[in-house]
Amino acid sequence: MPNPLSIIVGAIPRDCPIHQGQPRGAVPTIPAANKVKSRTSRLYFLALVALAALALFQPAAADSDPDPYSSLEFYLKYRQVVDQLGCIQCVSRPLLGCETPTCQDAKALIRQKLAAGESPDQIVQFFVDRYGDAILLNPPARGFNLLIWILPVVALMAGALAILVLLAKKGQAKSRLSPAPLGDEYESRVMEEVRAIERSRG
């Protein structure tokens, strides 16, 4: 088998995997000239590889990476952490399912910390300390952030209340209509035609 790694050794260097077709980060623009282009892009590439090597997390070696599916208990704890966190590099993507090297390393780190006996809350806090509240998929439910849940519920209640009040007022003002059935379009068309026939006869 040919060595498949003539392309890239290790993980794939890349931007945010997706932002609806608009990757965040550098979108290529026209370079000054072709020659410069190839050199800059190679430099850029090397710089990225170097950055990846210097990344916050040491790439997790397979033997030190616990299998998250070894027990249900471990997996549920793992999901409890992962499901609260977003992608390290891009906005509002879940960490679960994100395959950038940074995110894969972050997930490996979570598994290692869990195996080392840290609690899910401690691990989440570790990420919040490092990246701020923005790393959480939902903002912490306290203070100003509570508005995000309260306002829609209040709006729904207020809407319902407004409708009830408005109708109660009208209900008092006017006596009720008799429940005469109303015809559908088809029926009214039939009636119109019947009337038209009667008119033409009369």
Next chain:
Amino acid sequence: MADLGAVVVLAALIVAVFGVAASLIGHRRGIPALVISGRRAALSVGFLVVLATIALIVSFVTNDFSVRYVAERSSLETTLSLKIVAFYAGQAGSLLYWTMTLSIFTAVVVLQNRRRHPDLMPYVTAVLLGIQAYFLFLLGFVDGPFERLPYTPPNGLGMMPLLEDPGMIIHPPMLLAGYMSWAVPFAFGIAALASGRLDSEWIRTTRYYAIFAWLVLGAGNLLGSWWAYHVLGWGGYWGWDPVENAAILPWFIGTAYLHSVMITERRGMLKVWTMALLIITFHLSIYGTFVVRSGLITSVHSFALSSVGPYFLAFLAASLIGSLALFTRRLPAMRSDNEFEFTVSREGAFLLNNLILVAITFATFWGSIFPLVSELVRGVRITVAKPFFDQINGPMLLALIVLMGIGPLLPWRRASRQLLWKNFAPPVIATGVLALALFAIGVHEPLPLIAFASCGFVAFSVALEYYRGVVVRRRAGQTLPRSVVNMITVNRHRYGGYIVHIGIILIGIAVVGSNFYQLEKEVVLDPGQATRIGRYTITYNGLNETALPDRRIVSAHLSLTQDGRPIGEVEPGRSFRRNFERQPTSLLVIRSDLREDLYILLASWDADGKASFFIYVNPLVMWLWIGGVVLILGGLVTIWPERSLQPALATAPAVAPAGAGATADA
């Protein structure tokens, strides 16, 4: 060609501004010649904008890399078909595309109504041309696609690999066309407000345009999720991403409009409410158009960098203020013809449906802009993502589904107790049986059980409606297929609408199944190693590399078995396009059947051939796409043009039997 395009854009702008003035002055002063010339201006703008679009396409096809927009998106290697569609791949081009579709739609509307609605049409023309003038201004002075580079590069960069997918080629234009289409009903609404002709004339005229807009926007959203599912590789089809939210907002509120407008048309009620919904729908469409491009949502800072962002905001504000001013001036004229009674009735169900849809729209909007609010108010960057939207919209969407089952069973105005019993007993009993059956086959969690049963309830209630309609016609001596066809053709709106409802619940079933029962596995395998997920065993045999002229592909060879039976070999991979090595696209493997999808992504690999895979089993996802097709078909039934107005008496029984009760009321 590019220079011609630039000139044509400016010419179109001048003609559009003239058309606005001519229509308004001609109508106000009673000068028919000016009104006609406004109408012709609308047609001319259509012609000019199409010409500008052709100029841009020709620049792409002839590899005119001196045009910056072309050089950044195309290359000598780009295939011809991609070059033709590449023109809407960037901001300036998509603005041109938006303007082109609107100018064509405007021309169609103006021609269709040239002899009708003399009080409304001048305003309609003026509003539509005004919107186009604004976009042409952006194209001419802020961000035009015809800008020249100071030199001619020998080759262009080529298209971003993600955009090469067929789903990407059709879904953004579909979405943009959906946004654009709402301009037409909005223009009629504004015309009704401006002229004071607030009877049901404008509503009858816009009925088909509004359903059309709703359908196109719905199709855009569906294609968008199809693309996300098949290309992005995160195992899902909807993530409540800010861009997705922007696309679904006008669709939710547009759905509310389509329902409330039925009450307004039939019963002359809720005029204020219906008009308000229409105004909001249009402005959310504009918001959707610009949020995608402005970067507003991701951060205030990226917004400042966008060239069109501030202009969009200004347009949005001006248009909103103008609409609201007209709206408040006409408030007294929009009084109801009938008193509204909130009893157990069809109107009551519609009103609740409207309330919930508006609440969902508000929650979705609020959630999308909350990070921005937080950054502005507190200076703290936070994220609001899928968990929030699932928590808040999930219950409301469920309530909406239940209402979809209840609504058709209720008569207009008021329901007697016997009628309620007669209408509700069969579907409720059937739903109870279904819930027991679901429990027996293993659906034990309360939430999915309730959700599946609610979907079933809608299906039963629609089935009952169809059954009753057919029975009435069968009694009149029609054959079964004929009575079904006859029932639908005589009342397309109603029975087409029910087909749309069936499409929605199929989508609902897929959403519940894939959200509650998804299996997920992120696994690292050595060559020769295997992993199990659900019914499947996946054996990894090793990596392959393929070099093509413009890309290199790395793929992993996998053997699959299902319940121990071999079901084939697959090769998920990664494609590295020249110039875009940092954005390799995923070559996903998705094996679908009606029960579930097996979804495999090659995530990464190392020097020893060790590879990591993300594997998902997504139950029932196929029904999402089936439901989408059903929804579109149902929508087409409702707007399919009536053949001739042949007498209804000739094809149908004389009078619906009194026993039909609620079913006789559309």
